[in-house]
Amino acid sequence: MVHDYFDKFTFLCEMYDEAEKEVKELILNFFPFDNSVQVIDPKKGKNLVKRVQLPPLRLEMLEIGNIVNIFSKLLHIKDCAPATKRDLFKNYERTFALIKPIPASEHGKVITFIMKHGFRIVRMKNGRVSKDFVMQMYRDIDDNQTLPVIIDYVTSGEVIGLELEGANAIEKWRECLGATDPSEALPGTLRNLYGKNKLENVAHACKTSESVKTVLDLYFGFDDGKPKVPFQATFKNCTCCIIKPHVLIDGNVGAILEQIVTSGKFYISAIAMFSVTLTDAREFYEVYKGVLPEYEDMCVHLAEGKCIALEVKCIDSKLNCVCEFRKECGPRDPDLCRQLYPNSIRAQYGKSIVHNAVHCSDLTEEGEIEVEYFFKLLATK
Known part of the structure; x- marks a missing residue:
């Protein structure tokens, strides 16, 4: 579809204002012609963000329920304008x-x-x-x-x-x-x-x-x-893998699943899709707070869209599943992966340290705990 410079899609959002300690209702306009955005505070009748290009933002990310990062402003999309609903979701x-x-x-x-x-x-x-x-x-x-x-x-x-x-x-x-x-x-x-x-x-x-x-x-x-159809997680001798939201947008979910099960080392015992709130993401990544400088960005990305949680097990039950699967994923930095482990998941499907395709459990004792977080805690929310 060819878009005119003035074509726009309008979304109704909420943002927590740290300074004023209140939730603000905002309007987000997305202009597909040049991938630019504009954020308006309707109560004050002024721009919070003037129209400016934001290359990382894609139309597929603008779904109701998602959180988008507009120049460090975290906007929770609550709804969209009738015209946007008609144009984007026709039939x-x-x-x-x-x-x-x-x-x-x-x-x-x-x-x-x-x-x-x-x-x-x-x-x-x-x-x-x-x-x-x-x-x-x-x-x-x-x-x-x-x-x-x-x-x-x-x-x-x-x-x-x-x-x-x-x-x-x-x-x-x-x-x-x-x-x-x-x-x-x-x-x-x-x-x-x-x-x-x-x-x-x-x-x-x-x-x-x-x-x-x-x-x-x-x-x-x-x-x-x-x-009604029970989740299949067993919470035993397993590791946790989270396929991140950008992978769904990039269309690489199937390729990652295929790589895991055809490796000859692993099988997926449980799989489910989840919507993670920013609060959930901060809780899940709590161990990285104050340790990794990307902590907050990691949390935001996990809450930006749907993610897929996997319980992964080794075919050989004698192996340490957490350690073996970490090797399959590769280091956190995809650029380093591409140099040292070009066939790893993150080397092939990661784009940055935050958008690095998958999260995997770091420590042996974390595997079962992280699987439980998704398949016990979030599964009942």
């Missing part, structure tokens, strides 16, 4: 995708496919589903011979559920999947690329908005504070 809808029990080595490829086709992942977690869940998901099938076979297959192993967002997402996801039978699916569709047969055909797609709503609640919903 936007959400759908549910279920990655069936396929080899873990293919999970990354499937997620890369999803992101390259313009879908935004809103929620994501791995799990095991019940017979009742599968019956609800396939309630449009009335073949008494086929349904039991599908139920047995989908409940036979780990699945990954995703809530996807995009323009005409329900129909588009079905088109991206291709025909039920991979041999009949169009070239380039997901089932054509990775499907084996009509049963083992990679993933599932809902047909209607009603079924999307039902299945999203069944997969991501809670009953009496407990998730």
